[in-house]
Structure formats: structure tokens, C-alpha cells
Amino acid sequence: MPTPEEFRALLEDDFGVSEWSEKQPPLIEAVDHHRLAEVLKERGYTLYVFVVASHRPGVEGAEDALTAAGYIELATGLRSPTENSQLAIWRVRVGLDEQLATLVDLFAGADWQEREQFDLVGVRFAGHPDPRRLMLPEDWEGHPLRRDYAINTPHPPWR
Amino acid sequence: MAVDESDRNYEHPLYSMPGLSVAATSVDKLLTWGATNSLWVFAMATSCCGIELMATAASRVDADRMGTIIRGTPRQCDVMVVAGTITVKMAPRVLKLWEQMPEPKWCIAMGSCAISGDFYRDIYSVIPGIDTAIPVDVYIPGCPPNPEQLMAGLIRLQEKVRAVRGGEWAPKDERPETEAMQKTAPSIPRLLSAERSPDVTLAQLLGAGNLGLGGALNRAADAPPLAAPQETSDAITTQAPTETSEGAVESPSEDEHADA
Numbered sequence: 001m002p003t004p005e006e007f008r009a010l011l012e013d014d015f016g017v018s019e020w021s022e023k024q025p026p027l028i029e030a031v032d033h034h035r036l037a038e039v040l041k042e043r044g045y046t047l048y049v050f051v052v053a054s055h056r057p058g059v060e061g062a063e064d065a066l067t068a069a070g071y072i073e074l075a076t077g078l079r080s081p082t083e084n085s086q087l088a089i090w091r092v093r094v095g096l097d098e099q100l101a102t103l104v105d106l107f108a109g110a111d112w113q114e115r116e117q118f119d120l121v122g123v124r125f126a127g128h129p130d131p132r133r134l135m136l137p138e139d140w141e142g143h144p145l146r147r148d149y150a151i152n153t154p155h156p157p158w159r
Numbered sequence: 160m161a162v163d164e165s166d167r168n169y170e171h172p173l174y175s176m177p178g179l180s181v182a183a184t185s186v187d188k189l190l191t192w193g194a195t196n197s198l199w200v201f202a203m204a205t206s207c208c209g210i211e212l213m214a215t216a217a218s219r220v221d222a223d224r225m226g227t228i229i230r231g232t233p234r235q236c237d238v239m240v241v242a243g244t245i246t247v248k249m250a251p252r253v254l255k256l257w258e259q260m261p262e263p264k265w266c267i268a269m270g271s272c273a274i275s276g277d278f279y280r281d282i283y284s285v286i287p288g289i290d291t292a293i294p295v296d297v298y299i300p301g302c303p304p305n306p307e308q309l310m311a312g313l314i315r316l317q318e319k320v321r322a323v324r325g326g327e328w329a330p331k332d333e334r335p336e337t338e339a340m341q342k343t344a345p346s347i348p349r350l351l352s353a354e355r356s357p358d359v360t361l362a363q364l365l366g367a368g369n370l371g372l373g374g375a376l377n378r379a380a381d382a383p384p385l386a387a388p389q390e391t392s393d394a395i396t397t398q399a400p401t402e403t404s405e406g407a408v409e410s411p412s413e414d415e416h417a418d419a
Contacts, residue, residue: 157359159346
């Protein structure tokens with residue numbers, strides 16, 4: 001199936017996406033994250049390309065509860081290596097104390113990428129087989145790519 | 160810190176015998192010649208300075224012509240060239256490798272990252288210069304320094320080794336320090352600076368999983384004793400779980416180093 005039109009039709013029909021932007025990938029519900037990856041994998045998107053998370057701090061007085069408390073936004077990209085190498089990207093929003101379903105059971109390549117996002121941004125992946133830090137030392141506290149993390153936080157006795 | 164030197168004997172028995180001092184001096188000169196011309200380098204290369212370090216060993220500059228050979232294991236080396244940015248995760252490994260090198264050993268901080276952390280110095284994961292963890296003999300500024308500068312640094316180290324072995328006092332290498340660097344002084348004081356607490360050195364050695372010689376070296380005379388020997392071994396075993404969880408990733412590479 002993998003064409004941009006069919007990807008769009010799938011999201012509109014099965015995942016309730018109605019807003020489309022030229023600049024941003026479609027936003028789906030966090031509970032549909034794993035199901036969408038499963039459907040796409042069946043339809044030929046078998047290569048896990050990336051997951052990128054970024055922290056959005058809470059906005060005071062926002063109507064949306066998620067926006068008021070702050071959340072983490074993830075973009076996941078899958079590629080179809082056989083069918084003209086189409087790329088499918090979608091976004092999800094996860095609360096700071098919520099968990100997101102892991103994709104390691106579908107794509108083995110998601111293992112270290114999800115560990116990296118947990119390490120630096122602090123996304124909790126539910127069902128991850130090896131949820132350790134990837135880059136920073138194991139005794140590290142906090143997640144340095146969050147907006148509220150002071151960049152020059154000391155780490156005795158080394159810095 | 161005052162060190163009690165009254166019980167030290169500097170008079171070697173060989174020097175009291177007539178004629179032997181001449182022979183000993185000659186042998187010592189030969190040994191100095193050998194030591195200065197066989198500075199084997201352990202390349203602690205973590206980033207782009209490592210490329211220049213490789214270029215120094217290549218044919219244009221050819222560090223081999225003065226016996227400076229790059230070796231892959233710290234146990235065969237005299238000089239550690241720290242070439243590149245050292246992160247918080249890497250620093251215990253660097254210190255561990257440094258402790259594995261046999262005495263006498265020297266350290267060259269190559270490039271601005273190894274000297275001060277350079278523009279990464281305020282970042283959460285980068286240590287502000289390797290001289291907060293291991294003592295540096297020669298600083299080579301540059302970003303990265305070219306092979307000729309590293310060669311000049313090696314020659315300066317040779318002069319220093321020659322002076323120390325000849326019984327002269329070798330002045331401490333001046334650390335290049337700009338105004339901007341003084342404004343952002345590191346939170347961990349550098350080795351040999353007055354503000355540095357010996358507990359920092361001890362914590363670093365514990366973090367590196369190594370309670371070698373270095374643990375006792377920087378202690379002030381009036382500092383309380385570290386721990387009784389029994390307690391010290393207990394401390395090491397209680398440290399073990401955290402170290403093994405961290406060391407599980409690094410142990411294969413350590414074994415490689417030992418086997419090489």
C-alpha cells in the first residue's frame with residue numbers, strides 16, 4: 001500500500017486524524033501508537049528509522065490539561081524498504097508521568113533508540129525489555145534534554 | 160601540607176664506594192637517554208584530536224623517529240596523551256587506564272577539550288579539563304593542535320624527563336588560562352590546587368574502581384585517616400554492585416586491553 005495518499009487515508013479512517021499540516025506530521029492518540037505501528041508493519045513499513053522525543057514544559061493557564069502540566073512529544077518514523085522507500089511519520093503526546101507502549105516487540109531496532117530517548121528526555125516505554133540508560137552513567141539523576149534541566153548541573157566528583 | 164622527610168635516606172649505598180658514583184652516573188645517563196627516547200604513547204583519543212595524533216605517527220612528522228610509538232595497552236606505555244573531550248562517563252575509565260600504567264608515567268593534555276573542556280565545559284556531561292582527575296605534565300593548546308605542535312609537546316616532555324632524572328627541579332607546565340576560562344572555573348578544583356579536597360581524589364578513584372597508589376598521595380598531613388584496612392575492603396565490596404552494573408558494559412574492552 002505504501003503511498004502518502006494511502007497512509008493519509010488509513011489515519012483518517014482508522015485513527016481519527018482530521019487535522020493535517022504541511023509542516024508537521026499527523027498527531028495521533030498515545031493509545032493508538034502501538035496499533036498504528038503494527039498495521040504499518042503489516043503493510044510493508046518494515047524498517048524502523050527513528051524516534052525523536054522533545055519535552056514541552058507546562059503552560060500556566062492552558063485549557064488543555066496535558067498542555068498545562070507539560071508533556072513529551074514523540075515523532076516516530078517507519079520506512080518501507082521495498083515499495084519505493086516511502087517514509088511514514090506520526091506524532092504522539094505523552095504526559096510526563098505516563099508510559100508509552102514500546103515498539104521493540106515489532107522492531108528490534110527500536111531497542112537502543114527508545115533507551116536513548118528514555119535516557120535523555122525521560123520517556124517511559126512500557127514493556128521495554130532492557131529499560132536502562134544508554135549514554136549517561138547509570139547513577140545519573142534526571143534527564144538532561146528536558147527544558148527544566150540546568151545545563152551546568154554538577155556531577156561530583158567529576159564535574 | 161608539610162611532609163615529614165626526616166627519616167628519608169637520600170644516600171644510596173653505592174655512592175659511598177669510591178669510583179662507583181662515576182659508573183652510576185654514566186649508567187644513569189644511559190638510562191635517561193633510553194627513557195627519553197622510548198616514550199611509548201597510550202592514545203587516549205576520544206575525538207578529533209585523535210586524528211592529529213594519528214597524523215603525528217604517520218610519515219610526514221613521524222614521531223617514531225624519536226622512539227615515540229603508539230601502543231594499544233596502558234601496561235606498556237609511559238605517556239598518556241589525552242586527545243579529546245572527556246565525558247563524565249569516560250572519566251572513570253580514563254582514570255582506571257591511567258592507574259594501570261606503570262610508573263614513571265606522564266600525561267599530555269592535547270587540545271583545548273582536554274585542557275579545559277573548551278566550549279563544552281559548561282555542558283552537563285563534559286568534565287572541565289582532564290587535570291581535574293589526572294596530573295598533567297604538558298599542555299598542548301589548539302583545536303586541534305597540528306602534528307608539529309604535538310611533536311613540540313613531546314620534545315618538551317623529553318626535556319622535562321631529562322631534567323627530573325638529572326635531579327633538577329622541573330617547573331610545572333603553565334596551564335594556558337584565558338580571562339573567559341577564569342570566569343567559568345570548574346566546580347571540581349584541579350589537581351595540586353589549594354582548594355582541592357583529598358576526598359575528591361578518593362571519590363574519583365573509588366568511582367574508577369581503583370584504590371591504587373593515588374588514593375594516599377594527595378592527602379594532607381592532618382587529614383583524618385581514610386579507614387581501617389578491614390573497613391576499606393568492606394567499602395570496596397559494598398561499592399561492587401554499582402561498579403559492576405556500570406562495569407558490565409566496559410569489562411570486555413578492559414579484557415581486550417589486558418590481552419593485547
